[in-house]
Amino acid sequence: MMDTTVTHQPVNIRRLWKRYRGAIFTILSSLAIFLFYYAVSRSTVRNIDNFLQDYQGGTDWGLLLAYIGLSLTVVAQAYTVVKRIGIPEYIRKLGGAGLWLNIRIVMSLVGFFAILIHAGFPFQFRSSNLWSHGFAALATWILLVTTISGVFGRYLYRHLPAFKRAFAIWKPTHLVVTALFFVFALAHVWIETMGGG
Structure with a gap:
């Protein structure tokens, strides 16, 4: 009797990424261009605030x-x-x-x-929005800090042997700031859905 078991190969994400990254980039770029064109067509040059x-x-x-x-x-x-x-x-x-x-x-x-x-x-x-918009503004400012921290952490990670001690200090700090972002973001969403915003 012949063995009919099928063996499945694990998904090779790297190969899939190499094969489809051009298409993914094209789709995301097209979407960004469309959104930018839509935004420009909806605004006027004289009224840049809109x-x-x-x-x-x-x-x-x-x-x-x-x-x-x-x-x-x-x-x-x-x-x-x-x-x-x-x-x-x-x-x-x-x-x-x-x-x-x-x-x-x-x-x-x-x-x-x-x-x-x-x-x-x-x-x-604007910075004056910090107090007038409460949790939303705090979440945005903390997100800005988290993103800058993440970019800095990626730099440390790439140069890990040279910055191992700095990375060990950065990592828990970044986790705390990220957690703060999610706390304030969820508070903002909760307040807005409850009709308080």
Whole structure:
């Protein structure tokens, strides 16, 4: 009798990324160009403050950007969770830690820009908004600090042998700042959905 068992090869994420990265880049670039064109066509040159008004909080597009940005930042944390709970073999099987760290960074940056536009950056985003907008402004400022910290941490990680001690100090600090962002973001979402904003 012949053996009819089928063996499945593990998914090679690196190979898939190399094969489809051009298409992914083209799709994301086209989307960015479309959104920019849409924003420019909806604004006037004389009234630059209205340039991104359709994408700020309280509008349909603004809420969509907020949901996309928050979803991307939450999903980006999956890398940290999977790494922390002791199942890094899944990460190794699916392309390695470096690939997943890069995916996490891209998702975090796209989420950062989506949330920043939702918050009114660059035209309605001023330091005076910090106290008048409460949790929303605090979440935005903490997100800005978290993103800068993440970029700095990536630099330390790339040069780990030389900066091992600095990385050991940076890592728990970054985790605390990231946790603060999620606390203030969830407080903002809760307040807005309860009708308090």
